[in-house]
Amino acid sequence: MGREVSESCVDSLLTEIVSTYCNGFYANKPELAARRIEAIGYQVGHQLSERYTMERPRFSDHLEAIKFICKDFWSELFKKQIDNLKTNHRGTFVLQDNRFRWLARMSVDPSSENSSSPQDPSTMAENKAAQAVGMHLYFPCGIIRGALSNLGIPCAVSADISNLPACDRNNITKRNFDPCLVAPLTAHCELS
């Protein structure tokens, strides 16, 4: 295992990327901000993939490459592998990480979102929250895409945060008994 730094370094960097691009430069253009963040991730992925494939033989097919992402690559980054890899054999792969570190510290508070309108619009708050979290997910998506396309697999990666920690209320109770929190990330790679 090579050199290490405290996790909070990366965490705070991430936070800053997002806030810089979402609240700073492109406050009113989320899609642009998203693209920038994704691009940053892409570069990282691109570089790291080159880095971590150094000692291993080249991949002869896509599945191998994606397996590599799920196993070695992921554990290099997060010290754990992707928990679940699904595919429809038509070029779509679903990678699922049930304890995604970068979400582990996030809790979105809907009420904080809609301070202005106290009544009901929890739904709106929900997806605002979802959107906010989504911003943080463009980075990992970028990483995956960068890595894959460097391995000669151009693809589109999207993250699914349907069951984000604080996004659904009902599993808080469950959490109370279980100190290790669930922070799932699901990434869809569409090979193009």
Add this chain to the structure above:
Amino acid sequence: MAPVAPRSGDAIFASVERVNAELFTLTYGAIVRQLLTDLEEVEEVNKQLDQMGYNIGIRLIDEFLAKSNVSRCVDFKETAEVIAKVGFKMFLGVTASVTNWDADGMSCSLILEDNPLVDFVELPDTCQGLYYCNILSGVIRGALEMVSMKTEVTWVRDMLRGDDAFELQVKLLKQVSEEYPYKDDEYSEV
């Protein structure tokens, strides 16, 4: 209740969650590159990095304090030492050395021989004038501000510019004590 003894940088670093430094380095690098493309002006990028650093610093300080158990520093000298030995260690896994104290102990240099931020980095000619590590200065500034020290942090040496080390000059401007009336005398003996 005797307060818990301060812990050594290594001890803390060993205890905190750690991640692959390359991820950190590259992420930071990617940010810098993106900023360069978005802001075009190198000066702007320096500013932005410093700002980001500041934002990080004002949050990070608490984690630092919480995990390091350092009690209030007697004076700026001690503060600097703590930053160099504990702070850097606990976050970046490297330690800095403190030198070049001026007469009244109001400014000093933190020297980093080893800096994970700049692994693999090489400044192309197009980026002359870029303070690649400017985020660090921001962090320090932000962190110290939270413990009521207004400081000015500037780069003196930069390996990317061919120097033999990274040297940050930290100059203590003043103690902000407005919101801490009860801390008036804290540095009185300094």
Add this chain to the structure above:
Amino acid sequence: MASTACFMIVSRNDIPIYEAEVGTALKKEDAAHQHQFILHAALDIVQDLAWTTSAMFLKAIDRFNDLVVSVYVTAGHTRLMLLHDSRNDDGIKSFFQEVHELYIKILLNPLYLPGSRITSSHFDTKVRALARKYL
């Protein structure tokens, strides 16, 4: 050390991003051209070969007269190509591997745009040093 050796890095889209005439033989310009021609031609063979094996080091894949082309293909399909007249695969292999590391360093430089020309003088000197060491 090989009398002739021309080293070249070709990006995934067949663009040379670095070339160096390493070799003891005194450099003649048209000779250098000839070398590039040979390497350029060898790409045809590499592109077929690369998919048949998962090894990075493809050994000598092509030759012209007494000049041999050895190739090393990274996962990102960047090709390190060496034209040489001496035949010590081990030396070449380790040369490639170390250059690959250097290349990755370059690639890891956030300020380097992947696929663009490698201008780092540091890289150049390192590569030449490696050539002296291994070829």
Add this chain to the structure above:
Amino acid sequence: MAAIYSLYIINKSGGLIFYKDYGSAGRMDTNDSLRLASLWHSMHAISQQLSPIGGCMGIELLEADTFDLHCFQSLTGTKFFVVSEPGTQHVEGLLKHIYELYTDYVLKNPFYEMEMPIRCELFDINLAQAVQKDRVAFLGR
């Protein structure tokens, strides 16, 4: 047999940013809690001025006959204090731990704005666990 009644977090400018009730005793409504917070903020400040020894950090323990009030102030000026059953042990440790939780789950939550009231679910959850008595005891060792 010691119980934590409630936990307060006050930001450096004296605003109450977190309040939580544990157990039945000493409940108060929001206003009272706010009042208590600001009152404590200033008392704490004054206490330092009053204290005979220089560089005093302010009240750490206030013992009343119905409750104890333990206070911990971080160097950044954030004050954590718990109101507990008289004679509760190891509260310093608890406060310390709370401080860590605060840095982990509040400050590291990208959606938390500095100095603002804390609404972080994860923080709540972890607090809940921390406050359990056995944890308290455990922390003490």
Add this chain to the structure above:
Amino acid sequence: MEPDVSIETSSMIRIAVLPIGPIPPSHFRDYVSMLVRHHKIELSTISSFYTEHQKSPFAQQPWDSGTLRFKFMVSGSPPSPWEDFQSNRKILAVIGICHCPSSPDLDSVTEQFSAVSKGYSSSLVQRCFAFCPGDSQLEDDRKKGGNLILFPPADRQTQEFHLQTMVQDIAASLLMEFEKWVLQAESAGTILKTPLDSQASLSSEEVIKAKKRRLGRAQKTIGDYCLLAGSPVDANAHYSTALELARLTGDYFWYAGALEGRVCALLMDRMGQKDPVLEEEVKYQYNSVILHYRKSFIQDNAQRVSPLSFELEATLKLARFLCRRELAKEVVELLTAAADGAKSLIDASDRLILYVEVARLFGTLGYHRKSAFFSRQVAQLYLQQENRLAAMSAMQVLAMTTKAYRVQSRASIAKHSLPNEIGSTHTDGGKIHHHSVVSLFESQWNTLQMVVLREILLSAVRAGDPLAAWSAAARLLRSYYPLITPAGQNGLAIALANSADRLPSGTRCADPALPFIRLHSFPLYPSQMDIVKRNPVREDWWAGSAPSGPFIYTPFSKGEPNHNSKQELIWIVGEPVQVLVELANPCGFDLMVDSIYLSVHSGNFDAFPISVNLPPNSAKVIMLSGIPTKVGPMTIPGSQGLVLSDPFRCCGSAKLKNVSVPSISVVPPLPLLVSHVVGGDGAVILYEGEIHDVWISLANAGTVPVEQVHISLSGKNQDSVISVAYETLKSALPLKPGAEVTIPVTLKAWQLGLVDLDTAATKNFSGSTVRQGKDGSSPMLLIHYAGPLENSEEPPTNGSVVPPGRRLVVPLNICVLQGLSFVKARLLSMEIPAHVGGNPPKPVHVENSSSEEVTGSESKTDRLVKIDPYRGSWGLRFLELELSNPTDVVFEISVSVQLENSNNEDSDSPVDRAAAEFGYPKTRIDRDYTARVLIPLEHFKLPVLDGSFFLKDSQTNGTTGKSSSFSEKNAKAELNASIKNLISRIKVRWQSGRNSSGELNIKDAIQSALQTSVMDVLLPDPLTFGFRLAESCSGQDAKLDSPKESDYQVQSTSSKGSVLAHDMTPMEVLVRNNTKEMIRMSLNITCRDVAGENCIEGKKATVLWAGVLSGVTMEVPPLQEIKHSFSLYFLVPGEYTLLAAAVIDEANDILRARAKTNSPDEPIFCRGAPFHLRTRSPTVASLGFKLAAINVNLDSLPKTPEVFSLDFRIWFQNAAIQP
């Protein structure tokens, strides 16, 4: 070595094809092409020609399925030293080809043919084909048979058929020859040698071995013949024995040969279909072939000869056999091996052939870079031999490499090459496709690319192909100039120049050299010639196409709403057009472009070439012009795609966005209106407010009549155009080509804005004239016009599209000079006392007052004091206009007040208007003077005083409420309206020294002047008083409103406005109520003398009176008047002033408001105007009468001292009269 060899080659019969006698190459080529078609002859087809002499040695010959294969060696080939070894190398037949027309003497032909045939000792059959012989030749051909075969002229088919049969005949006879040969060989045996065999005579103990060898070799050769005879099975048998023997005798070379033969036989037997098993077999066998060739390498004669070439050939054969993508790996190995052999080949030409073959095979394998590489090797070999032909071949070979190196000549890419005037990119839809010339810079192989291009250039120069040389040099220079040293650039420039000299003028090269060219812009039609789409359905097609604002000259004001998107351009047949292009010369030498012009694929364009000179590293924008000649779409190739570094940039010219190339369509001729202002197009100089006519003449300069015209205005100050004689123009339609029409336009100069003012002040007028002419402040006429809807001469090119209309913009450039400038207006009031006239002036109702005034025909002065009988002229108001004349001419001002009377409709008729106007004396203002003009406002009054004027008070009176306030509101409104129209009746006309005339616009000036006191001026007092003399004789009171009456009055009093002293003068005071309510009041009348003393009361009273003068209470009904009679007796003649005043009882708010009282209880006091009264002393004649009169009256008078004194005075007067 031989080119193009394959495994099957061993089964091919070589036939030399030779031209006999002179033949035009084209013909020869043609004949040959006819011949070579027959390279496969079915055995079945030749059976008819075949006659079996003896038992055929080819036992298993497949007559039904087998074939003979021919390999035609056009113009022959030198005999090979290896003929014995491989019989297929022998020339086994000779075919002469003769073109009879060019070689009449057939005998000589025959001789020549037999002569050349001698050269081919190995040939077994000779034929000479003579094509299209003349009749005579056919004649004498009858006599001699032999080898000469004539092909009588006939249609192609028959000839081909004829030829085929002849070839079949040849085949047959060859077959028979083979049989002979084989039989003879089997019986007698042969001596077969190859250059390999050592010359040394065989030693005795080797003889046996040698014999065996000979047998083996013979078998092999027989095998060869079997192959040639198309009988693989026989061949196989012979080869097997041959192989056996060769192996025994260690005759590797022949072993290999036999093996080759056997493989060939194998393939022949399989009739070409391949299967993996066969492939494996072939591969296996051939590898051993190659192996044995290598084995047979003998050191001692290696210098002289080596089997290497056979080894390589074998390799190539195998490679060619296997050459498939799937087998790439093996093929590559084979080819690489073969290529390796090259260096050890002795013969240079062998090496050449080898490389050619390798290149080909790589090519077929799809390895283009590889094949390019070897092609280049070939080219270099060619270039080594310093001759023209070699250079040519080198050139051709290199040309094949250009694709792989991405340096194609554009000729090879775009068949219709672009004109090199306009850069190197196609454009359509304004979008720029970068050309491969550009794309090649993304691939950084430019060192290679430059090398290749240089070699092409070199070979082209050597080969003397100027065009190729040019194209190569151009490509080099254009694409790589940044990488080429100035010296190198010059070299290339020279190369270009040289090849240019050697090219026929007008040659166009597909590859642009310098300069770089990019489209700069399409200058639009001058707005004078604008074209406007017209759609036939809309009648007013011009609508919406009018340019807005002053930006008419900018391209975007062309009316198309979507200028930003793709813009389209219409060019007109016969009208010149321009295109701006930018040229750049980034190189270090002077560039002389001696003819550059627009050239258009669609060819419907006459261009005017120009020549440009570009200094080193410079860029220029030039205008290319031309005339469209035919209707239709036109495409102009677009702008330069960027190369290594933007050449324009490095020539310091600005970066230019990609100009979107408009889609240009050429339309048939349109009418073209040109305009000029009669009397010079210079700006019309007018003083502010001046009214002036300009005459604009429009001529149709086009070739099509104008049939539709529409005139509209645009630009600033549009209102300054008063009228345009649209009708005149309309009536002139259709305007034939050349016809002209002149239309008047009436202008009224506008007021200069403040800006204009001060600039006018600073500048002298000429200066400001220029300025005025320039800036866009003038209005312009937009004349939209169009020709006939479909024009007769040209059929509509694109469906039912009507020819567009056009727009002519006629800027009316008016230069407005500051004329009379209005300084200020203020309100004056002065006292001109009124006289008590006999005539009871009518109450001035605005309506009839006018007529009233008019009828009274008095002198102006009199009119000035003509008074409102009730208001009197007291406080008469004047509007004083102060005007200054900054100009250099005299101005004359005439103020006129127009009183239009609302109640008679025909008030607009000139007569009435004239009648309804006042003229005031002209005022003359000299240059640089200011003068004041007085305008009496006496004639403006509102008839009634009612609540609406005092809205502020309305809430105090009881009847408030929405409705009332509403009514008040609009009452207010109508008040304002009436005020406005009052003001608008004042006209100030001027006439300048240079008899231009105009009007001064001072409405707002007046309004502002009146602002303050508009009420006082325009509102009547609640009560107005007037005095008049009552009728002395007739007691009947005058009907005031009857005009007749008034007339009478006028006459009666016209004599004099005065009364007699010492006479009781009956008088009347008329009190009018101008309000809408009844007014009650008490009236007082006083009379004052000159000194202003009250002369009715007091002891000094000099006026006696009868009737009530004070405290007369009366009620005046609304808008009515009441008269109160009284009499005065003036003791002393002189001037007196009569005053009437009234105290109003319980006044209402309106009155209060009017009287501006503040406290409700304070009495409201109205006084009338002073009336003057002159009293005269009576004449003597009348005196007595008067006395009497007095006496009469004295009785009625109280005895007072005054009487006596009065008496006395009379006396005194009499005394005075006495003398």
